[in-house]
Amino acid sequence: MSNEPGGAPKIIVDSDWKNQAQAEKDRLAEDESKREAEAAAKAGAGGGGAPGDLPPADFPSLVGMLVTQALMYLGGVADRRTGQAVFDPDMSRFYIDLLAVVEEKTRGNLTEAESRDLVGAVHELRSRYVELVQAVARQAAQQGMGGGIAGPAIPGGASPIRTA
Numbered sequence: 467m468s469n470e471p472g473g474a475p476k477i478i479v480d481s482d483w484k485n486q487a488q489a490e491k492d493r494l495a496e497d498e499s500k501r502e503a504e505a506a507a508k509a510g511a512g513g514g515g516a517p518g519d520l521p522p523a524d525f526p527s528l529v530g531m532l533v534t535q536a537l538m539y540l541g542g543v544a545d546r547r548t549g550q551a552v553f554d555p556d557m558s559r560f561y562i563d564l565l566a567v568v569e570e571k572t573r574g575n576l577t578e579a580e581s582r583d584l585v586g587a588v589h590e591l592r593s594r595y596v597e598l599v600q601a602v603a604r605q606a607a608q609q610g611m612g613g614g615i616a617g618p619a620i621p622g623g624a625s626p627i628r629t630a
Contacts, residue, residue, distance in 0.1 A: 538552070540591070540594055540595060562591045565587060569588055
């Protein structure tokens with residue numbers, strides 16, 4: 467830098483630096499427009515996050531829907547009318563079996579994360595199913611019932627289970 471006659475510093479900028487700065491500015495503008503386009507596409511596909519929007523129709527949503535149904539019938543969701551959890555071993559097993567079919571039919575076609583999540587969900591649901599079926603059988607035996615109306619409390623929760 468050198469000083470101008472008025473005391474202000476003189477800045478010397480070479481054209482290469484100008485070109486680099488302009489290229490960086492263009493790249494940042496392009497990145498921003500890509501992000502905006504992706505956000506708009508995601509919002510248009512139902513992933514906008516606004517109340518009432520549906521989740522995207524993708525593999526994790528499919529697995530999540532089946533897991534939710536299985537958990538509901540394993541007593542994980544209280545009946546709105548009675549306030550009691552519903553335990554329906556036949557329906558819970560149906561949804562667990564559907565997940566196992568999805569696991570079998572998609573083997574080799576999933577990402578590592580999708581496969582890990584699906585295998586883990588099936589394993590966890592099977593474990594809970596066995597635990598709850600055994601708990602209901604124990605309580606029925608203690609009460610002298612052969613498959614009674616009321617089941618045990620859900621492990622880890624206070625809600626009674628009503629068998630279907």
